[in-house]
Amino acid sequence: MHTDYLVIGAGISGLAFADTLVEHSDADIVIVDRRSAPGGHWTDVYPFVRLHSPSAYYGVSSLRLGHDRIDTEGPNAGLYERASAEELWSYFHEVAARLTSTGRVRLMLGHEVLGDEHGTVQVRDLETGVVHDIRARRRIVDARFLETSVPATHTPTFEVAADASFVPVHRLPEAAGSASDFTVLGSGKTAVDAVLWLLGHDVDPEHIRWVRPRDAYFHDREAFQALDLVVDALEGFAIDAEAGARATSLPDLVADLEDQGRLIRLDTAAPATMYRGAMLSMHELEQARRIADVVRLGHVTRIERDRLVLEHGELPAGGALHIDATASGLRLADAQPIFTPGRMTLQQVRHKTPPFNAALLAWVEANREDDEEKNRLCPPNPFTRSVEEWARMVARTWRTEGGWRTEPDLQAWTYSTRLNMMQALPHHLDEPRAQAALSRYAGNVGDAVLRLEELAAAG
Numbered sequence: 001m002h003t004d005y006l007v008i009g010a011g012i013s014g015l016a017f018a019d020t021l022v023e024h025s026d027a028d029i030v031i032v033d034r035r036s037a038p039g040g041h042w043t044d045v046y047p048f049v050r051l052h053s054p055s056a057y058y059g060v061s062s063l064r065l066g067h068d069r070i071d072t073e074g075p076n077a078g079l080y081e082r083a084s085a086e087e088l089w090s091y092f093h094e095v096a097a098r099l100t101s102t103g104r105v106r107l108m109l110g111h112e113v114l115g116d117e118h119g120t121v122q123v124r125d126l127e128t129g130v131v132h133d134i135r136a137r138r139r140i141v142d143a144r145f146l147e148t149s150v151p152a153t154h155t156p157t158f159e160v161a162a163d164a165s166f167v168p169v170h171r172l173p174e175a176a177g178s179a180s181d182f183t184v185l186g187s188g189k190t191a192v193d194a195v196l197w198l199l200g201h202d203v204d205p206e207h208i209r210w211v212r213p214r215d216a217y218f219h220d221r222e223a224f225q226a227l228d229l230v231v232d233a234l235e236g237f238a239i240d241a242e243a244g245a246r247a248t249s250l251p252d253l254v255a256d257l258e259d260q261g262r263l264i265r266l267d268t269a270a271p272a273t274m275y276r277g278a279m280l281s282m283h284e285l286e287q288a289r290r291i292a293d294v295v296r297l298g299h300v301t302r303i304e305r306d307r308l309v310l311e312h313g314e315l316p317a318g319g320a321l322h323i324d325a326t327a328s329g330l331r332l333a334d335a336q337p338i339f340t341p342g343r344m345t346l347q348q349v350r351h352k353t354p355p356f357n358a359a360l361l362a363w364v365e366a367n368r369e370d371d372e373e374k375n376r377l378c379p380p381n382p383f384t385r386s387v388e389e390w391a392r393m394v395a396r397t398w399r400t401e402g403g404w405r406t407e408p409d410l411q412a413w414t415y416s417t418r419l420n421m422m423q424a425l426p427h428h429l430d431e432p433r434a435q436a437a438l439s440r441y442a443g444n445v446g447d448a449v450l451r452l453e454e455l456a457a458a459g
């Protein structure tokens with residue numbers, strides 16, 4: 001079998017890449033995924049998940065996700081809607097159907113890539129075991145390099161005794177009835193969701209224990225809105241640029257961002273170091289803060305029927321159901337050049353919004369000739385391991401975006417795609433609030449890049 005582009009991974013990165021490449025080139029594309037449905041990690045997600053970011057800029061460029069409505073009630077009131085798991089599943093099926101209906105995209109689900117050599121990829125049909133060779137005439141596109149790890153499919157880093165009361169978070173709804181006390185394991189957004197699910201099902205906060213090996217910083221979702229609320233996002237970026245330009249050290253920068261509401265955390269009395277860019281609404285934050293029994297004894301090492309063993313101590317299990325929300329989520333990989341001969345390795349370029357990045361890389365692939373030029377426009381920007389890496393990641397984004405200012409066609413594309421959170425900004429530029437925020441941002445971003453790069457290099 002031959003194709004122009006062999007895309008490994010039918011998660012949102014692979015789909016958003018193919019969607020934009022189909023629109024901007026005449027390429028033939030094969031997408032391979034070992035899962036039996038499109039959508040990547042979302043196919044194994046916990047049933048009560050929602051996007052943490054608005055649907056307005058998630059998905060693929062050519063198809064809206066949801067209705068771009070602002071929620072009028074509930075915990076997300078006043079903010080753009082966020083897709084549920086069911087909405088995402090049906091969206092991915094529609095995207096896959098639209099791609100294949102072009103006659104230029106073939107989707108091989110239930111097929112695993114075993115390896116590749118000289119542009120030929122070995123793909124095994126997981127049902128029959130038959131191995132096919134697929135030759136990629138232009139590129140092999142690795143859209144699984146940043147493969148997301150979720151509790152349903154990961155292997156926990158701790159031991160679980162056979163008689164321990166333990167479930168991965170996606171099984172919480174069916175298992176919750178068997179317990180009256182719960183121990184949530186994990187510090188990130190998935191753990192917050194597990195706690196909110198329990199509270200939403202009338203579990204008394206006193207019956208919830210929360211094991212947080214290290215606390216996390218989050219963003220207030222209100223500051224990352226698009227479309228009619230895009231000026232709010234711009235004001236947030238103006239605050240970031242001012243904070244970056246005047247930063248004297250990484251800890252002071254983090255404190256400054258927190259003082260201005262750009263970073264939020266569950267417990268302001270406990271140090272937080274983790275940062276994955278996840279968003280919470282202030283309502284969710286307040287709810288999650290109702291849990292008083294927070295265990296900070298390091299990572300869990302073993303769960304037994306009667307005790308919970310951690311790095312720095314142990315506790316009686318107390319008959320609780322333990323809920324695993326410890327998967328690492330985003331893969332923390334070192335940066336690699338994105339464009340190399342015969343291959344692309346999809347990675348983050350602008351921080352946040354993985355679908356935007358995948359589509360951007362497809363657009364650049366279709367509209368620029370030379371790999372050196374493509375890599376200059378799209379340097380990789382690894383995910384953060386700690387909050388202090390915010391400086392490095394944001395400075396990289398701003399320097400990269402600065403490099404796009406002399407590329408009018410690329411600029412025009414970024415304002416044409418729904419995947420760009422700032423797409424609607426040009427329609428609001430005559431508003432005084434937008435002008436004030438833009439001038440604060442533009443007046444500081446240059447200094448901020450230099451200052452943040454300096455601080456990040458000094459570590």
Ligand SMILES: Cc1cc2nc3c(=O)[nH]c(=O)nc-3n(C[C@H](O)[C@H](O)[C@H](O)COP(=O)(O)OP(=O)(O)OC[C@H]3O[C@@H](n4cnc5c(N)ncnc54)[C@H](O)[C@@H]3O)c2cc1C
Nearest residue numbers: 009011012013033034040041051052053112113144147148
């Ligand atoms: C709970 C949760 C909520 C999130 N919410 C948001 C959000 O609201 N907004 C946001 O921007 N981001 C969010 N994220 C981040 C999210 O990970 C990305 O948005 C995006 O879904 C990542 O997609 P991906 O295609 O890069 O990776 P994946 O979804 O992991 O897809 C990679 C695919 O590659 C396939 N694959 C791997 N190896 C092989 C092989 N050898 N052969 C064949 N196939 C292979 C895998 O089966 C998989 O389907 C969330 C993440 C989690 C865990």
